[in-house]
Amino acid sequence: MQLISCPxxxxxxxxxxxxxxxxxxxYPEDPAALDDEQWAHYVFFRANPKGRFAERxxxxxxxxxxxxxxxxxTTYRFxxxxxxxxPRPVI
Incomplete structure (x- = not known):
């Protein structure tokens, strides 16, 4: 079992x-102006890098x-x- 450190x-x-x-x-500046394709890109398209990654x-x-x-x-280590x-730390 891995330990995660809650701030x-x-x-x-x-x-x-x-x-x-x-x-x-x-978040989009003007969400009402987005079409379906732009909403889909905002909701579903995310980076999927190998290595260090900023997550929520x-x-x-x-x-x-x-x-x-x-x-x-790659290692699942925090x-x-x-x-x-x-501020976001430098990756």
Whole structure:
């Protein structure tokens, strides 16, 4: 079992967390102006790199807060975690 360090609660078992997708994806400035293809691109198209990647996670069985993490997609190891109001670390 892997431990994930929640920025508010500290290290907890991975079963307490829920994956939330790619971090730092900006919401469209004018969502009403988007057509179906543009909405599909916003909702479904995400980067899928091999290596370190910025992701969103939720401590769903704990404080229920969202946070961001840099995780290596090849090893599943977390390099760092940070609150949404903190600057994104250099990958």
């Amino acid at each position: 508010w609660c500290g290290p907890r078992e991975e079963v307490e967390f829920a994956y939330g997708g790619q971090a730092h994806v900006p 996670w939720c401590h769903s069985a704990g404080c229920r807060r969202w946070f961001n993490a840099i995780r290596d997609t 390099a760092s975690v940070y609150r949404p109001d903190e």
